[in-house]
Amino acid sequence: MGTEFTTIYWRDMLRFVRFRALLFSSLVQPALWMAFFGIAMTSSFDRFAALYPVPAGAVAVPYLTFMAAGVMALTTLFTSLFGGISLLFDKLWGLLREILASPAPRSHVLFGISLSGMTKSFIQVIIIMLFGLLIGVKFFTGLTILQAAVAVAGILLFVGVFSLGFLFLSSTISLLMESPEGLQAVITLLSLPLFFVSNALYPAESFPPFLQAATAANPLTYLVNGIRYFAIGPDFYALGNHYMYTAGDVVLSFLALVLFALVMFAIALRTFSRAVVS
Helix, strand or coil, X not given: CCHHHHHHHHHHHHHHHHCHHHHHHHHHHHHHHXXXXXXXXXXXXXXXXXXXXXXXXXXXXXXXXXXXXXXXXXXXXXXXXXXXXXXXXXHHHCHHHHHHHCCCCHHHHHHHHHHHHHHHXXXXXXXXXXXXXHCCCCCCCCCCHHHHHHHHHHHHHHHHHHHHXXXXXXXXXXXXXXXXXXXXXXXXXXXXXXXXXXXXXXXXXXXXXXXXHHHHCCHHHHHHHHHHHHHCCCEEEXXXXXXXXXXXHHHHHHHHHHHHHHHHHHHHHHHHHHCCCC
16 A cells, blocks of 8 residues: 555554553453453353253353453454544644645555554454463363464454454544544443443343344444354353354354445545545
């Protein structure tokens, strides 16, 4: 895409690295959440799961492992939703006016911001995976080193497409907002339903029918499906539910995320093309 894209990308990555408080909190907070919430809740949920027999052929998975995949997805969601805030700050500080007035295609600006946010999501997900393995998360059980590497690549592929979709959405919202408070309010309004109406921390099978329908329309659900397939396996038992993922299920989940990302890109590019910053 040329020097314009790389300039936008590296500028955002350097800003991420130099803001030490932001860097520390974004990398450590998900791990601490998984450690405290996951370890605290594991004993309670595992006692509940022990009341139900494990189906033949299925692998019993502790709640910590089940939840760790959800935490990876949730971290990607929150990072991506807040990823466009740099555009809002550029807009408020007058830098966005200079960027949009430059010869650089606006699609390059959009991709530069979005791919830097995707890189941050990759870093966080890898840290959560490594930290999870240290505290007893049963990821990649029975896999060879090569198979585990392929599984990690599959997880990052799902994370990348999902994060791009929400980064495009975040960039669109940032261009339409006039203050960080307004952006935070909109993001909070979006993140809470996406967070709770998903299968990230508990089985969606126990939801009422209307919430199950909402869960099926939630992109976060498809990200969690992909992560669990690659990290835990296609056949496991957790929290009284038997999970079986076929290759077709995973492909459909990935295509759903691709469709979501394409729709969000079209909306973001249209908003960028019409943006006028005074």
